[in-house]
Amino acid sequence: MKLTYKGDYALKAVLDLALHYGQEPVTSHDLAKRIDAPAKFFEQVLTELKKGGIIESRRGNEGGYLLSKSPSKITVGDIIRIIEGPIEPIACVKENYANCTDVNRCVFRNIWQKVYQATSDIIDHVTFEDLMAQVKGQQQIATYSI
Amino acid sequence: MKLTYKGDYALKAVLDLALHYGQEPVTSHDLAKRIDAPAKFFEQVLTELKKGGIIESRRGNEGGYLLSKSPSKITVGDIIRIIEGPIEPIACVKENYANCTDVNRCVFRNIWQKVYQATSDIIDHVTFEDLMAQVKGQQQIATYSI
DNA sequence: TGTATACTCTACTAAGTTAGTAGGAATAGT
DNA sequence: ACTATTCCTACTAACTTAGTAGAGTATACA
Ligand code: FES
Ligand code: FES
Numbered sequence: 001m002k003l004t005y006k007g008d009y010a011l012k013a014v015l016d017l018a019l020h021y022g023q024e025p026v027t028s029h030d031l032a033k034r035i036d037a038p039a040k041f042f043e044q045v046l047t048e049l050k051k052g053g054i055i056e057s058r059r060g061n062e063g064g065y066l067l068s069k070s071p072s073k074i075t076v077g078d079i080i081r082i083i084e085g086p087i088e089p090i091a092c093v094k095e096n097y098a099n100c101t102d103v104n105r106c107v108f109r110n111i112w113q114k115v116y117q118a119t120s121d122i123i124d125h126v127t128f129e130d131l132m133a134q135v136k137g138q139q140q141i142a143t144y145s146i
Numbered sequence: 147m148k149l150t151y152k153g154d155y156a157l158k159a160v161l162d163l164a165l166h167y168g169q170e171p172v173t174s175h176d177l178a179k180r181i182d183a184p185a186k187f188f189e190q191v192l193t194e195l196k197k198g199g200i201i202e203s204r205r206g207n208e209g210g211y212l213l214s215k216s217p218s219k220i221t222v223g224d225i226i227r228i229i230e231g232p233i234e235p236i237a238c239v240k241e242n243y244a245n246c247t248d249v250n251r252c253v254f255r256n257i258w259q260k261v262y263q264a265t266s267d268i269i270d271h272v273t274f275e276d277l278m279a280q281v282k283g284q285q286q287i288a289t290y291s292i
Numbered sequence: 293t294g295t296a297t298a299c300t301c302t303a304c305t306a307a308g309t310t311a312g313t314a315g316g317a318a319t320a321g322t
Numbered sequence: 323a324c325t326a327t328t329c330c331t332a333c334t335a336a337c338t339t340a341g342t343a344g345a346g347t348a349t350a351c352a
Contacts, residue, residue: 173326173327173328174327174328175326175327189328189329192328193328193329193330203327203328203329204327204328205326205327205328205329206325206326206327206328207325207326207327208326208327209326209327209328210327210328211328
């Protein structure tokens, strides 16, 4: 698992939208400015999140983006899988991929499977509700910073 | 953590050398053939492993490569770190890197730190002695295949 | 009906990484 | 001297990452 800028922006965006859940849509422009992402590039990230079913959009005046479900139902793993793709260190962990010679007797496969499991266990159990709680806990200082 | 071909070749090479530990050096050519890697590309991998202190070399006739320490003292993590570089999903996990805005209050950092820890815990505790045992366990069928 | 506001879509690009190739120089044993 | 082998430098094609650019489409509101 390696986090690219795209994934970084996506996570920050979803957290921001989570903090605006139930309110008016947030514009791409506002989001981009708050998380300090290049506006045009960031639009592409939002498009992928939308295709992934995480957010929905309202066009025109008063439009913008909003979460398509409750922050408690969205995990960090969801975002990572949508933006960064598969999280396993090597493809044959999931399927009987023809990467190594003999899958059945490969002594390394087991290791990558464990890494995959451990990573999934972490990122699939952190919801954006959890993250919101953390943000609000430190809110007393100033506006949240992601 | 993502495994590239280089890392894949390196792990297989070190396991092969582990199985020849205490014996004559193994030539790059023989290694490459057994693990099915392009000979010239594979040489580069060996060079990196040597620089990393994992293997040493003997030049000229009867030369080749051998482990510079016991298989019980080499872990999968050692090889990964040498060949693939840092294993954390984002740079600021290790240092106070200026990637995210405010490191102290970043709610994501904690997650990547956990992923880093979990991954390290796995790959740093598998030695090539462990892997040799596995290989020898299934040896009854034929020659080992990595 | 017009217009400002915002999302949508397609295409292009520069830099970096990955997975190699190619060719020769240096060294050691017989 | 010959041969086997490591060592060293440079090049390349394909792919990924992190953007840019610009036109097109939908919606609210006056
Ligand atoms: S068969 Fe996939 S890691 Fe070896
Ligand atoms: S400060 Fe590094 S993940 Fe946010």
